[in-house]
Amino acid sequence: MSKNISINIEHVTRVEGHGNIILNVRKGNIEKIEWQVSEAPRFFEVMLKGRNYWEVQPITSRICGICSIGHSLASLKAVEDAFGIKISEQTNALRHLAINAENMQSHILHIGYLTAPDLFGVGSVIPLAESKHRDTLLKIVKLHRLANEMSDLICGRTIHPLTLIIGGFSKIPSRKQLLELKKRLIKDRETLREVASAIRKVSDKLPDFKRETEYIALSTDVEYALYDGDITSTDTGRFKDHRRYRDIIEEYIVPQSTAKYAKHNRESYMVGALARFNINSRQLSSNALDIADLFELKPICYNPFMNTIAQLVEVMHNIDDSIIWIDKLVDDGLKEEKPVDFKVREGRGVGIVEVPRGLLIHDYTFDKKGRCIKANCIIPTNQNHANIQKDMEAFVPTILDKTKKEIELSLEMLVRAYDPCISCSTHYLNIDFKET
Template sequence: MSKNIDIDVEYLTRVEGHGNIVVNVEDGNIEKCEWQVPEAPRYFESLVGDRSWEELHHITSRICGICSIGHTTASLRATENALDIEISEQDKILRKIALHAENMQSHVLHVGYLALPDLFDVGSVVPLASSHTEEVKTVVRLHRLANEMSTLLTGRTTHPQRMIPGGFSKIPSEDELIELKGKLENSFDDLNAVVQVLESLASELPDFTRETEFISLTSDDEYALYEGNIASTDTGIEEVDNYLNITNEHIVPQSTAKYAKHNRESYMVGALARVNNNYEQLSPTAKEIAEKFGLEPICHNPFMNNIAQVVETVHSVEDSINKIEKLLDIGLESQEAYHKPDIDVKAGRGIGAVEVPRGILFHDYTYNEEGKCTKANCIIPTNQNHANIQLDMEEMVPQMLDRSEDEIEKSLEMLVRAYDPCISCSTHYLDIEFVE
């Protein structure tokens, strides 16, 4: 085939951060096919150096404005593991509900505002506000509910205040939890409306598969978001303390973000990975939604990640209702406002692993006897997905050479968006060449 293609997408839209798609084909030969991350690096591991154990979760929550609850939770779990801090079962349940709130918040935002325009073949959600007004209003209502839920549990919609080492500085009242439970129960009509829209557009999702490895937390007790072991569809179960054996970060020339690999040259994290590893732990209604779309383990189509996000949103609503009922049944143990647990500071190292919307997140801290951080490592979900995006592109492009340049470009943009990347969070590497 004799064909020339020149695709140069600088700063892809409808994703967080800056990423480029570059494809060059000369006379039918693919000379360049790259997913590039040019964004300036972040230095959060350095920012927390010599900072107190009481400060780290507030600092690292600023890594992301979308996954700030997740970063706070991973940070707290690392600190609590390092200092041998125990939290109550009540606080653990409240933290799990907070993670559900963030999952809902992020998934609804991504599917409703960022991914759905591709399926409608429009450039953004703005035209949909006129052409599909009720559908957009439905997304807005669900997003608002998730925001309100986040505020109730953590003090505000983003960058939480109330989650602290040892528990919470302030918790919701029983009346507030009852009100939230009612709002969640009333949200199923809106959730079903979103599912119906996606069902009508399911044929627009590209039919592409590339076999890969999927990695996430897993647990025998529940659909794992807050705690568990590391699961790989290739190699089975690994303890969280051995996470460095899983992630194997490395650098590549076209990216200021590190890549990761485990059993293969890449792996995928995120909603699809979690569904693949924990399908049987989904709530009943979430499993019904997955069945509607033919989503079952092991699904190797990355575009189905957006369907998995909707499935997880339903699961988060249903499981949050169950967890609130559990708290109400056992009776909410009250605590004074501005509660501060007594902590005995000691030297130690702790690792926190939680699932955030884009996948498994690791925080790893070492503290000295004064409770000052002497070493930190954060491995971000999108950082773990970059290599998989690159290899997906390399497999997709040869299959599309008979299409127009615009069609190829749209498909590659949809591929990146399917991963829902948080690019800014993932940039942790800078190659500096000093010239005398």
């Protein structure tokens, strides 16, 4: 093959934030493949320095408009870890509802508005409205509304939660509201099944590409881990000491990115829905596993394009899991609880949760007055950048016979499959590296 190809996609659309794809092929030889993150860094960790412990959650929530509930939960868990606060069963149940709501919100947005246009062969979600797939789009919008209104009910708003506070909730939903929500969740299982079967009809458009890699996600013996668990790798198993997460996650700097990259046992790893599915699929609800069967998704799946399908599976699990938590809350009887009492003390706390795009870690150190003197946030998309790069390097040789336009679309689809939240990932640029 003596093909010359020059691709410069600046910026990839239908992802959150700004990233570029560079590909140069000369006479059939690949000279350069690069996944570049060009977004300006955001310096949230520096902003936290000197802030009081109670300001930390409202500030870090603003890292992301999509994962604001996840950032809030990681933040609250870190503060509670630092001050030795144990939350009540009711708070634990409500926080599970909150994290399910956000996972649904974000996944449906990605599946329906960002990925579906590729599968249905249109440029964006708007033309879908006038296509023969309008009915599917309306179902997607209906599910998104359900997830948004669930977030609103549990967290006080659809984004940037108000009710989630240190040691508890400032306001809880009523029994009637929860039962109303349960009714809608039960009804919309069917809506989700219909969306899944519509996507199944076009899912052969997802490239059949595999690259063996490492997957990292939280896991626990008690449930499909989102709110809590131990960091677990498909290569090295479960790691119990959450405060020593740096033993697992090695962050490093690359010249083409304003975001840090990360690795563990290999040159890269993947986090997110597919990683969670690969590690914890046995704990999914049976309805969720039915969706996985529909797409013949089985662990361990090494095709990154199937991340979107793993998200679809998770949405069903989120619905089923939420119904269980609502039943528990209603059976136990909702109580107006005061947040747990605590004493501010000097020390460090680490909060880890699974957010839609994967493992999220907040790590704070407080002085004796409760002022934050050090902060570190590790964001899912950071952990995926290196894996996206490695996937591209393996994927491009398999698609070089296609037209330039098809290669562009395939590479964009690869990036989109990771559902990257690029602006969240550009947290912190360490500028003290040496020029060589």
